Amino acid sequence: MNELTKKVFDKIDELSDKYLNVLIDACNIESKTEDKEGVDKVGAYFAAIAENMGYVIKKREFEKAGNVYSFTCNPTGKKKPISLSGHMDTVHKKGIFGYPTTKIDGDYVYGPGVNDCKGNIAVELLVMEALKSCGYDERPVKLILQSDEEVNSYLSDQKSLEFMVEEAKGSAAFLNAENIGAERKLTIGRKGITAHKITITGKKFHAGWCTKGASAIKEAAYKIIEFEKDNDNDAITFNCGIINSGTATNIVPDLCELFVEYRFKNMEQKKIADEKFKKIVETSYVEGTHAEAERISNRLPLEPDEKNKNLVNTINDICKQVGIEPFGMAETPGGADSAYPSLAGIPTVDSIGIEGSGCHTLNECARISSMAEMAKVVAAVIINFPE
Numbered sequence: 001m002n003e004l005t006k007k008v009f010d011k012i013d014e015l016s017d018k019y020l021n022v023l024i025d026a027c028n029i030e031s032k033t034e035d036k037e038g039v040d041k042v043g044a045y046f047a048a049i050a051e052n053m054g055y056v057i058k059k060r061e062f063e064k065a066g067n068v069y070s071f072t073c074n075p076t077g078k079k080k081p082i083s084l085s086g087h088m089d090t091v092h093k094k095g096i097f098g099y100p101t102t103k104i105d106g107d108y109v110y111g112p113g114v115n116d117c118k119g120n121i122a123v124e125l126l127v128m129e130a131l132k133s134c135g136y137d138e139r140p141v142k143l144i145l146q147s148d149e150e151v152n153s154y155l156s157d158q159k160s161l162e163f164m165v166e167e168a169k170g171s172a173a174f175l176n177a178e179n180i181g182a183e184r185k186l187t188i189g190r191k192g193i194t195a196h197k198i199t200i201t202g203k204k205f206h207a208g209w210c211t212k213g214a215s216a217i218k219e220a221a222y223k224i225i226e227f228e229k230d231n232d233n234d235a236i237t238f239n240c241g242i243i244n245s246g247t248a249t250n251i252v253p254d255l256c257e258l259f260v261e262y263r264f265k266n267m268e269q270k271k272i273a274d275e276k277f278k279k280i281v282e283t284s285y286v287e288g289t290h291a292e293a294e295r296i297s298n299r300l301p302l303e304p305d306e307k308n309k310n311l312v313n314t315i316n317d318i319c320k321q322v323g324i325e326p327f328g329m330a331e332t333p334g335g336a337d338s339a340y341p342s343l344a345g346i347p348t349v350d351s352i353g354i355e356g357s358g359c360h361t362l363n364e365c366a367r368i369s370s371m372a373e374m375a376k377v378v379a380a381v382i383i384n385f386p387e
């Protein structure tokens, strides 16, 4: 291990209590995605830390989504930048964790966003301060904060993702900090997800003469079976998650709303899934019914391609140099923003963050001692990255 890496590791240990408090403060500000005021408060909290540290701050404001930021340390560094990222919104309704929202029990912290994803932002800010205070200035280190990740960025009409890709342009690597599991696997593949609302119309009729009507529910039933019949967890899956319809048992229903999402591993599968979806929507299985689809959200896949696998190999080589156990690689069916820098050609890895579990539940927790452990990984990568 070189002198600087060692110095930065010691600094991380020294600063880790400070950034545990940053994690707690940030998670005590509730920020469900749709609560712009809450998400903006989290952004302002992190921006105040960045300002205090003298990082270059860029902000983009949105009407419905929370504002997004980038913080850059060493903007004039000669080597290629490395981008870090995380999101400030959570899925949790205000108040469901009680107050204070964030609690410590032994080596674990519980609360909304402790691992998904504000705890990771605290780790990244810890890395940046440790590097800066040890005099590291070889490359720009950029932290890009997202505001509507949990809703596939529809609130900003994906402008938050455009900001992310713009800011990350030219980076040697993009390290997205979703939480990592105890089995220590870095994520190199995530599925893309497309969601639609389908409105089916039919013909209302008295149930006694039901063959004269056209049942929108019956049409929905055919469509659901068609959508889901070839589901393959390792490839394309369709899920009809919500269905709204009907007024009485003695009436043939003339309206049914169906909410459907489908997931795919790569752009090739997306094309197949898009076509299947369109064909089923356009086909009337029950004569006299008609369906229209409206897209609600769309997120592209993080493809486990060579550049992303090579990035994990580079991270593991650096880990071995500095005495950290190397990581495994994983693919998951859950989507994330990391798809976008990867599709823009930047080597990207996901889940390089705090160790945690229970995200999207009241058991969301993170292991406190993993903050310093993972900060050391990220810092070592920034200092020792070959490009």
Ligand SMILES: [Zn+2]
Pocket: 091, 116, 150, 359, 360
């Ligand atoms: Zn989440």
